[in-house]
Each structure stands twice: as structure tokens, then as C-alpha cells.
Amino acid sequence: MIEDDIYRTSSQFRLWSYTEASLRSLREKTNAIASERVRAALRRAKEAHQSTTSANGTPQTGSDGEGKKMDDKEIDCLTPEEELAFVRFYCEKTLELGETYKPALPTMVRATAIQYLKRFYLTNSPMTYHPKSIMACALFLATKTDNYYMSLRQFAEGIPGKKPTTQEEVIGPEFLLMQGLRFTFDVRHPFRGLEGGIMELQAIAEGQGQPGPHLTHQTPQQLQQKLLAISPGPVRASSISDRIGRAHGTTREILKTAAQMTDAYFLYTPSQIWLSALLLADRPLAEFYLDTKLGGPLTSTDIKPDPSDLQNPLYDLRTKLLRVLTDCSALLQAYQPLSSDPGQMADLQRIAKKHHHCLNPEKKLAPKRTPAGTEASPAPASESETERLAKKRKLEAEKARSSQDIFGPELVTERTKQ
Amino acid sequence: MASRNGVDRRDDDEVCPVCKSSRYLNPNMRFLINPECYHKMCESCVDRIFSSGPSSCPVAGCRKTLRKNRFRAQTFEDIGVEREVDIRRRVMHILNRREDEFDSKRNYDDFLEQREEIIANLVSRIDVAKTEAQLQAYASENMDSIRANQALEEEEASTFQARVTKEQEEARQRRQAERDRLDAERREMQAGREDFLSRLASGSSADAGKIAREGHKVLLKKSSARRSEEDRIRQKQAALRGSETKRTGTTLSSVEKSGDSGLIKGLRKIKTPEPEKPYDPFMGYVPEKRDYYTLKQSYPSGYLDRIRNDPQAQAGGYDLREYYSRTLLEAFAGLGVFVEEEVTRRDVSQAAATEGAAVAVEE
Numbered sequence: 001m002i003e004d005d006i007y008r009t010s011s012q013f014r015l016w017s018y019t020e021a022s023l024r025s026l027r028e029k030t031n032a033i034a035s036e037r038v039r040a041a042l043r044r045a046k047e048a049h050q051s052t053t054s055a056n057g058t059p060q061t062g063s064d065g066e067g068k069k070m071d072d073k074e075i076d077c078l079t080p081e082e083e084l085a086f087v088r089f090y091c092e093k094t095l096e097l098g099e100t101y102k103p104a105l106p107t108m109v110r111a112t113a114i115q116y117l118k119r120f121y122l123t124n125s126p127m128t129y130h131p132k133s134i135m136a137c138a139l140f141l142a143t144k145t146d147n148y149y150m151s152l153r154q155f156a157e158g159i160p161g162k163k164p165t166t167q168e169e170v171i172g173p174e175f176l177l178m179q180g181l182r183f184t185f186d187v188r189h190p191f192r193g194l195e196g197g198i199m200e201l202q203a204i205a206e207g208q209g210q211p212g213p214h215l216t217h218q219t220p221q222q223l224q225q226k227l228l229a230i231s232p233g234p235v236r237a238s239s240i241s242d243r244i245g246r247a248h249g250t251t252r253e254i255l256k257t258a259a260q261m262t263d264a265y266f267l268y269t270p271s272q273i274w275l276s277a278l279l280l281a282d283r284p285l286a287e288f289y290l291d292t293k294l295g296g297p298l299t300s301t302d303i304k305p306d307p308s309d310l311q312n313p314l315y316d317l318r319t320k321l322l323r324v325l326t327d328c329s330a331l332l333q334a335y336q337p338l339s340s341d342p343g344q345m346a347d348l349q350r351i352a353k354k355h356h357h358c359l360n361p362e363k364k365l366a367p368k369r370t371p372a373g374t375e376a377s378p379a380p381a382s383e384s385e386t387e388r389l390a391k392k393r394k395l396e397a398e399k400a401r402s403s404q405d406i407f408g409p410e411l412v413t414e415r416t417k418q
Numbered sequence: 419m420a421s422r423n424g425v426d427r428r429d430d431d432e433v434c435p436v437c438k439s440s441r442y443l444n445p446n447m448r449f450l451i452n453p454e455c456y457h458k459m460c461e462s463c464v465d466r467i468f469s470s471g472p473s474s475c476p477v478a479g480c481r482k483t484l485r486k487n488r489f490r491a492q493t494f495e496d497i498g499v500e501r502e503v504d505i506r507r508r509v510m511h512i513l514n515r516r517e518d519e520f521d522s523k524r525n526y527d528d529f530l531e532q533r534e535e536i537i538a539n540l541v542s543r544i545d546v547a548k549t550e551a552q553l554q555a556y557a558s559e560n561m562d563s564i565r566a567n568q569a570l571e572e573e574e575a576s577t578f579q580a581r582v583t584k585e586q587e588e589a590r591q592r593r594q595a596e597r598d599r600l601d602a603e604r605r606e607m608q609a610g611r612e613d614f615l616s617r618l619a620s621g622s623s624a625d626a627g628k629i630a631r632e633g634h635k636v637l638l639k640k641s642s643a644r645r646s647e648e649d650r651i652r653q654k655q656a657a658l659r660g661s662e663t664k665r666t667g668t669t670l671s672s673v674e675k676s677g678d679s680g681l682i683k684g685l686r687k688i689k690t691p692e693p694e695k696p697y698d699p700f701m702g703y704v705p706e707k708r709d710y711y712t713l714k715q716s717y718p719s720g721y722l723d724r725i726r727n728d729p730q731a732q733a734g735g736y737d738l739r740e741y742y743s744r745t746l747l748e749a750f751a752g753l754g755v756f757v758e759e760e761v762t763r764r765d766v767s768q769a770a771a772t773e774g775a776a777v778a779v780e781e
Contacts, residue, residue: 001709001710001750001753001754002703002704002707002708002709003708003709003710003747003750003751003752003753003754004751004752004753004754004755006747006751007751007752007755008752008755008760010752013752013755013757017757017760017761018757018761019757019758019761019762019765020758022761022762022765188748188751188752192744192745192748192749193745193748193749193750193751194749195745195749196742196744196745196746196747196748196749196750197749199717199719199722199742199745199746200711200717200746200749202717202718202719203714203717203718206718208714208717208718210711210712210713210714211712212709212710212711212712213707213708213709213710213711213712214709267757267758268757269751269752269753269755269757270748270751270752271748271749271750271751271752271753272752272753272755274749275753293710293711293750317754320756321753321754324756324758
């Protein structure tokens, strides 16, 4: 199938498609590395604090080891599941944020931003970078990649909050985000595909449908007859085109929410996603549409009109596809918006509290627009000012040295050195 | 030659079966046959009967229609042999597959046997019509390969002929050289002797013995020098000939190679190069071909119709068909891509790279 080959060339398939197992293992790995770092960072912060106090007064070398052990126990990092829920919360927030603008940002832009967030947090942990800061940046980046122009000032002013968000805060983590995205900005959404499918269904409903290239024996009239004969959908509709319209609306809603918040984009292809959503919205309609494309209802194989060689590969495809679509629609159906579920909300509050404690103190994003990961460490105490300054100078020198590199300094070594 | 001998031998008592004139009366009489019926008749009868166009055979009981241009002199004394040779030639002409065209020796042998069977059938008049039909069908089907093989055969025959001529020429030259050499030797011997005699005649009797010895020595020296010279020349020629045969050998084999590539490598099929296909810039990809849908010129849609009729939207060159093709492509792009299995397969090879990247980004 030529369309499939076209999709296989996309970066979404090449870099951002995973199996369930690989997705899980990747998240676990990210989480493990991040937790390790957070623990180390917190320990260092504690040590720094203790050293300053000891410098002031009584040195307590003996209690240091005990304190460290206690810290390790105290620091309770997020689990991968908690991280996922936490990121999902911010994905929903992104959706809301997009709606606060006048006019609201297009669905496509918001969906792209959400996918950026999800992709970014596959290899980065929310414990390292707070999703709140990344979220705005992702949305702004999405307006640019989806060709929906908006000035940075306008964008920053539109972000609600107690204190206004500065432009620097929005743009700050942009490079970091792009790096996390592996510089692939193309997100294949199911929305446009849905429009195409609905368009074709409408054409069939009006007797203008074209059969697929592999099933040319059907005439437009036959297709129309079959469409009119399908079993009634979940909602009573006055006419078939009304029914298609309703299915369209429902599917679009599912795609806007469930498809974005779940891992559907990682696990399935856009056309599988929209067809699964259509299956949820109006099962007979979706099955009819698949029949026109891949031939023959699956359940009654014995009355296949012509068991020719041509149909066999399509038949295999159909069987496989039905399984995948069922899986995908189950995934979409399992989605429940956070706001409608108090249990999840309470859980989320717990996670947020926990997250507050285990946020990596060394990775605060400076509101400064630097080409690479920013290094300005927070100033916990003013006592060790001289020591801190010396460290900073050293880092600065290092940065100057590495900034001669055209792509900026190497992030990894810098961060670990700190 | 055989026929000439035969004709010569049976000079007198031969009688033309048509006009009954005998060689006795007409010593220049030649007998001709026609491969249609192989009835023998004299040249004058052929002229007389068939000059005005095709006519039936004058031999009683034979109603074959004969043409003058097919008449020819008899090669073999026995008409049966003559006929068989003719049939054989014709069949071999059509069934001229070569051994290197077959996959195995066994297949070639089968083919040979089949050919012999066909010849035998034709010769002994068994299933003639059927066999002829087979032959004709084969000939029309395999016109090209038959012609190619004929060309090959001709080429081989001509190279063989050329080689034979060359060898003969060389032998002739060698004989000539040898004769020249012997002549020269004899002349020299003669001259030496004459010189010796004249010196003996002019010189005193005292040194006659010495002169005789010298003359003998000179002759010996000359002959030995000549012999060594000859040896050298012979060696040179041998070396030359060796290299020549080597060269001709290589050229021969190369000729054969160009004719049928399989002879040396043991390939059994002559591969005619496939006709060049028309240039395909997309390597088999047809830009407008789609597998899941057929694109129509227009689709019914309320809000798109507005755009179609809106001159403002159209002015910039916007074409709704672009939208149609894009939405429909996206509707089906990747429908048959099963991420689960394809990614698993891909990850096996790319695992290291992907994880490396992930770790790098995370760190």
C-alpha cells in the first residue's frame, strides 16, 4: 500500500513510534536516571548547607554519614506512573491554556503542543524540568511549527496567572525542548484524515462514492444502498448525512481529548486512531467504511463475492487491522478527563506535593535566554558566597570554552560536572 | 564425388525413365531429382516438362506437383539415403538447439533423441502430418532462436574454414621453406667444392693437403653455422607459433564466449539481454496511484462549496483538489502500518542507536 509507505517515511513513525513494552521501559529508564540525579542533587544541596553551618560553628563530621542515609530515605521520587499522570495533567492544562486566547488556538496547534510535551517527557523527567515551564514553551513552539503566527509578547500576555508571565519565561526552555524533540517538529494528526474520511462518506451518501482501487466491482449506487442499509447507530438521526455529521462531531471530540492524553500517538498511526475513534462514535458506520476500503465483512467470510487472489492480502490486512483498531479504541475509551474524576484529582494533588519535594534543585530554568541548558544555580544561602562564586567562574570559563562549538556547549558534561 | 563416380561407372546402361533415352545415345546426359518425390529424370526432360511452370510428375502413379527450380543433381547413389539426408538437413535446420542451451546434459540428450525420432518418423512416413505440424509450430514460435543458432553455426563453420585454410597455407609455406633451404645447401656445397678445386688447381702441390683440409673445415663450419642458424630460426618460429596458437586460442574462445556465454563457465543458457525498459524516474512509484481510495474531482461538502465559488480564495491559485488529495492521503497514510510489530522489528537493529540518543538527551 503506497500510503503506508508514505507514512513510513515520516519522523513520527521513524522516531516516535513505540511498542507498549518499549514505551514503558523507556519511561522507567528515564525515571530511574532522573531519580538518581535528584537524590544526588538534594544530597549535595544538603551537604552544601551543612558545610556552611559547620563553617560557621561546630564541625560535626560524625553526623554527616547518618544524615546522608536519612536523606536517601526521605527523598521519595515519583514513580513512572506518577510522572505520567503529572504530565497528563499538564497536557490537559495545555488544552485549557489554548482556549484562553482570543480567538482560541486551533485544535491542531494545541494537539501539537501536547504531543511535544509527551515526546519531551519520554526522555526527560518532570522531576528534572517542571512541566509548567515547558508547557507554555511547547504551546508557543507549536504555534510556530503549525504556521499559526502569534507574537511572543501577545502570547506571553495571554497566559493567565497571578503574576504575569514574562517573554523570557516562555522562550527560555525552547532549545532544551527542541533538543528533547530530537528536532523533529512534524506531528501527524488524525484530524485531517478524519475530514477526508467524512468527506468520502458524505460522497457515498449522495451516491457519488468511488470504490477503492482494489475493489472496483462496486458501483456508487451499490455503495449508497449499502450505506443506507447499515444498522442504526447509537443516536437516532434524521438522515444518513445527519448521522455522518454527528459521528464526525463525536469522533472529533474523542480525537481532541482522549487521543491526545493517551499514548495513542506513540502506539498507533493517525489513520488507525481516527478510525478507532469513529468506531467508538458510530460502530456500524465505521465498519461499513472499512468494508468499502478493504472489502467484505469479516464476520461472514463465506459469502465473499469473489475469493480472488487479489482479495487475499487485503483480507489478511483487514483481520490484523480490526485487532489493532479494537485495541486502539479500547485505549481511547479508557480515557477519563481528570477534571471529571475527583479520585484522580486527589491523587494528582498528592503527586504534585510529592513532586514539589523531589524537584531537582539544580535544574531550575533561568529566565535568561541562553542557547544551551542554563546553569544558574539557585542561591540557597549567602554565607558560602565566595565558594559559590568561584564555582560559577569556573563554570563560566568552561562554558566560554565550549561555546565555540557551533551547536553550543555539550549539555551532558556540563550538567554532570555541576 | 560419389555420384560422379557412380555416373561414370554405369555409363552405358542408364536410361531416363521418362524419355527412355540412354547415355549411349546422349553421353552428356545428367540425371536430376526433385526432393518432392525423388523420381529420377534426365535434364532434357526437366527442361521439356517444367519450363512452362509447375507440372505433375511424369512418372506413372506419382501425382506430385513439381517445380523446375527444385530439381538438382543427385548426391548419393541410393535415393533412400538422399531423401533421409534431405529430411535430416531440414529438421536439423529447424531443431537447431545447441547443447549449451540446456540445463543439463540429460535434457540435451532427450532433445537429441526427440529430434532423431522426428527424423525417423519423417523418413519412414509415420505420423507425417502430425510431425510436420509440430515442426511448423515450433518453427514459427522459435523463429528468433532458430535464426540466432543458424547464425552461430554459420559463424562457426566460417571460422573453422578459415582455420583450415590457414593451416594449409602454413603447411605449404613450411614445405616451400624447406625446399629453399635444401636448394641453398646444395648450391653452397657446389660452390665450396668449386672453390676448393680452383684453389687446388692454382696452388702448388705442396700445400694441396692443407688446402684440402681447410676447404673441408670451411665446409663443415659453414654447415654447422647454418645448422645453428636454422636451429635458432626454428626455435624462434616455434615460440612464435606457440604464442600464435595461444593467441588464436584465446580469440577463438572469446569468439565462442561472445556467441554463447555459457561455454566456459558452464552456464547452460544463452541469455539474450532484456529489452531496455522505458526510463522510470520514480523507480516504480506512480505519483497519482493510491491503494485505499480513488480521488474524485469534487466532493459534496457545504463549507467547501463556498470556497470553490469564492473568487477571493481562487485568485491565489488555491485548488480544492489539493485539499482533497491531502485529507484523503492523511486519512489512510499508515492504515496498514502495524507499529507494534514493525517497531519491534526495527528496534532489533536500531536499539542501540535509539537508546543512546535517549540517554544523551536525558543526561
